[in-house]
Amino acid sequence: MSMSHQITAGFMPLFDSAVLVAAAEIGFAAREGIDLTLHRETSWANIRDRIAIGHFHLAHMLGPMPLACNLGLTPLASETIVPFSLGLGGNCVTISNAFWAGMVAHGAEPDLDPARAGAALRALIRERAAAGRDPLRFAVVHPHSGHNYELRYWLAACGIDPTREIEIVIVPPPFMADALAAGRIDGYCVGEPWNSASVAAGTGHIVTVKALLWRNSPEKVIGVRKAWAEQNPEALAALLRALHHSARWCQDPANHGELAAVMAQPGFLGLPPAVQMPILTGRLDLGGGAEKTIDDFFLPFDKAANFPWKSHALWFYTQMVRWGHVAHTPENLAIARDCYRPDLYRSGLRPLGVALPGANAKVEGALKAATPVGSAGASLVLGPDGFFDGQIFDPDEIDAYIAGQKSARTDA
Amino acid sequence: MVRSSLAVLVIDENRIRASIIEAGLREAGHERVTVIHDVAGIARRIAEIEPDVIVIDLENPNRDMLENMFQLSRAVKRPIAMFVDRSDQASIEAAVDAGVSAYVVDGLRQERVKPILDMAVSRFNAFSRMARELEEARSELESRKVIDRAKGILMKSRGLSEEAAYTLLRKTAMNQNRKISDIAQSLVTAAGLLGPLEDE
Numbered sequence: 236m237s238m239s240h241q242i243t244a245g246f247m248p249l250f251d252s253a254v255l256v257a258a259a260e261i262g263f264a265a266r267e268g269i270d271l272t273l274h275r276e277t278s279w280a281n282i283r284d285r286i287a288i289g290h291f292h293l294a295h296m297l298g299p300m301p302l303a304c305n306l307g308l309t310p311l312a313s314e315t316i317v318p319f320s321l322g323l324g325g326n327c328v329t330i331s332n333a334f335w336a337g338m339v340a341h342g343a344e345p346d347l348d349p350a351r352a353g354a355a356l357r358a359l360i361r362e363r364a365a366a367g368r369d370p371l372r373f374a375v376v377h378p379h380s381g382h383n384y385e386l387r388y389w390l391a392a393c394g395i396d397p398t399r400e401i402e403i404v405i406v407p408p409p410f411m412a413d414a415l416a417a418g419r420i421d422g423y424c425v426g427e428p429w430n431s432a433s434v435a436a437g438t439g440h441i442v443t444v445k446a447l448l449w450r451n452s453p454e455k456v457i458g459v460r461k462a463w464a465e466q467n468p469e470a471l472a473a474l475l476r477a478l479h480h481s482a483r484w485c486q487d488p489a490n491h492g493e494l495a496a497v498m499a500q501p502g503f504l505g506l507p508p509a510v511q512m513p514i515l516t517g518r519l520d521l522g523g524g525a526e527k528t529i530d531d532f533f534l535p536f537d538k539a540a541n542f543p544w545k546s547h548a549l550w551f552y553t554q555m556v557r558w559g560h561v562a563h564t565p566e567n568l569a570i571a572r573d574c575y576r577p578d579l580y581r582s583g584l585r586p587l588g589v590a591l592p593g594a595n596a597k598v599e600g601a602l603k604a605a606t607p608v609g610s611a612g613a614s615l616v617l618g619p620d621g622f623f624d625g626q627i628f629d630p631d632e633i634d635a636y637i638a639g640q641k642s643a644r645t646d647a
Numbered sequence: 648m649v650r651s652s653l654a655v656l657v658i659d660e661n662r663i664r665a666s667i668i669e670a671g672l673r674e675a676g677h678e679r680v681t682v683i684h685d686v687a688g689i690a691r692r693i694a695e696i697e698p699d700v701i702v703i704d705l706e707n708p709n710r711d712m713l714e715n716m717f718q719l720s721r722a723v724k725r726p727i728a729m730f731v732d733r734s735d736q737a738s739i740e741a742a743v744d745a746g747v748s749a750y751v752v753d754g755l756r757q758e759r760v761k762p763i764l765d766m767a768v769s770r771f772n773a774f775s776r777m778a779r780e781l782e783e784a785r786s787e788l789e790s791r792k793v794i795d796r797a798k799g800i801l802m803k804s805r806g807l808s809e810e811a812a813y814t815l816l817r818k819t820a821m822n823q824n825r826k827i828s829d830i831a832q833s834l835v836t837a838a839g840l841l842g843p844l845e846d847e
Contacts, residue, residue, distance in 0.1 A: 278705075288739060378719075407709060
């Protein structure tokens, strides 16, 4: 079959690049007439730079990263749009054994409950502050990441001021477990398998997971150079179809063995299949012999996981405002609103006759149970999608949401 | 120019490449050059060095950490931003192609930085060329070793002279349209599978 489209894409060696990797390796891209070339990168900064100068047409990106590019928060960034999400969930918060013991002394239990764990962590932090000890140091992978925003959201909702009561530093995902073991950091928020890595090494304990902080919440996306997307609408539509088929394949447990084998190759994730099982099954070893299975821990396809909800982008925007990354102005809000492109997702997938959400945004946290929703074509199930603290994010009430956010210690 | 010498910090885990960059900078008259291979404790080093220009290789997995630190760390007294001269897209492309990036302190004029970046780009390219040639030389040496072993097997098993053994390998390679080293490797592998080699 002759290839009608040449597409070059960058990715980071993380499990949630799986849908993009499988599109190339299992043949979904070729079936759509795409010659898809993947390049493994070593930093998000490299991905940004190579998109900007045209080495890559698109890339595996952190959900807030295209927003940061378009809002002018990063150097050498080109206008980037998001026509596809690579999945929901997949992250955890891990803490060192010593501080886990401290949390247990303050009521934490190995049940991943965000509120209970947060209360225990707060008590521990206050106890240390009273004794004049150094604040705990947490690591995330990038300032403009779901990890940074969900960690801060969790802490703030538990009455901990993440800007003053702890320190937050940046560490590349593969170095997290080593940094924790060496005592350079006390805890971190990162995607799998880098949490299970610390548990397996006997140096860390998983305290909570993204799927419990905000169930069915956005993580990585496909960021596309806007100029390329506008000049190559057919190539983009073909790619979206390839990614759709790939995502469906990745979700199916029958394919997990093959997927893990593909990801285990040195050119991709480069880690043994066994290490990838927690993210595929949602069954986590928390440390100290505790084990727990999390519903919807990571969804590469189900629950409309690939739909680029504008409400996801807008929630990231509210957190960028909250933590001082960007000013809340009508212009910035408009940029954030235009970044995720459900219209392109729909037009690319329409020929397939699959379920497509009718709305561009949804009220996040409104679905308390799995709910069939009206959509074009076949049936679609969304949710539950609640925030752990019961908050609702209505994208039509952004001003009120931003005004109501606590960005500092509030229990005084 | 009143202050002629810029403080330049080179962050590169590759020691050989870093020393090539350092030599180039010194040749160009930059005396205040510091090279760091390991980013552990780098915030303190930056506070001590107070660099005007920081050169980083793009393979460095700590780039995201470093970029964040340049903006936020209390140790970094002056804001440091990535060197981006919008009017000179070609030089940015050349830098990314070469695998290097430069960061400069706030307020430093672009024309003072560009020669440093250009120098780093050309040295990075020279290093890649050197590494490539080295790799070619290494694989050349490897194939010669394999061919020697294959010749030895043929000489022993078929009683051929060294020259006849080589001719047989060369003929087979030509007939199969493959490289001599590939044929030799197949022979060595097959011999290994069929029985222990006496010469080992």
